[in-house]
Amino acid sequence: xxxxxxxxxxxxxxxxxxxxxxxxxxxxxxxxxxxxxxxxxxxxxxxxxxxxxxxxxxxxxxxxxxxxxxxxxxxxxxxxxxxxxxxxxxxxxxxxxxxxxxxxxxxxxxxxxxxxxxxxxxxxxxxxxxxxxxxxxxxxxxxxxxxxxxxxxxxxxxxxxxxxxxxxxxxxxxxxxxxxxxxxxxxxxxxxxxxxxxxxxxxxxxxxxxxxxxxxx
Numbered sequence: 771x772x773x774x775x776x777x778x779x780x781x782x783x784x785x786x787x788x789x790x791x792x793x794x795x796x797x798x799x800x801x802x803x804x805x806x807x808x809x810x811x812x813x814x815x816x817x818x819x820x821x822x823x824x825x826x827x828x829x830x831x832x833x834x835x836x837x838x839x840x841x842x843x844x845x846x847x848x849x850x851x852x853x854x855x856x857x858x859x860x861x862x863x864x865x866x867x868x869x870x871x872x873x874x875x876x877x878x879x880x881x882x883x884x885x886x887x888x889x890x891x892x893x894x895x896x897x898x899x900x901x902x903x904x905x906x907x908x909x910x911x912x913x914x915x916x917x918x919x920x921x922x923x924x925x926x927x928x929x930x931x932x933x934x935x936x937x938x939x940x941x942x943x944x945x946x947x948x949x950x951x952x953x954x955x956x957x958x959x960x961x962x963x964x965x966x967x968x969x970x971x972x973x974x975x976x977x978x979x980x981x982x983x984x985x986x987x
């Protein structure tokens with residue numbers, strides 16, 4: 771099984787890369803997200819570390835057509851503190867995973883790769899419709915139909931918490947300190963936004979020390 775890893779540079783996708791059996795390509799996406807510079811730099815570091823080809827898909831014109839969310843609309847603030855349903859909803863990018871997965875399936879097929887790996891996890895299910903098991907099941911069917919069975923989609927963390935993923939990454943020696951979660955971007959992860967709060971909680975739940983330098987310790 772050869773694998774294309776959808777790699778954001780975050781904790782989850784970096785662990786997916788670090789635990790993959792036969793990764794050949796890491797594919798990151800620039801859709802104009804607020805934190806793109808920091809995120810893509812982290813993805814580039816991780817791909818280099820694991821010696822896989824790294825490509826960046828430019829979807830900035832698509833992202834520019836998605837106002838109203840904190841990741842693609844500069845007028846909407848990134849929420850701080852622990853996510854609740856309304857604050858998490860502000861971070862939704864409409865149909866993002868569906869768009870990214872199908873683009874990745876095409877890249878995989880063109881490169882003779884049979885599996886696209888996405889790092890969606892159980893903590894995403896509540897708000898993100900395109901992270902849920904029923905969506906992944908449908909996406910797998912779509913990928914197989916579109917490629918005549920040549921490409922499948924794998925979501926190895928679909929039943930795992932972010933804490934479980936952090937623990938798995940620690941066990942396999944993934945350099946978790948080099949991953950990027952913060953939606954605000956910047957030179958240092960803020961430590962206060964919803965994704966930073968979720969990141970802190972993941973390390974705590976995993977029972978391992980958080981190696982991340984934060985702007986607010």
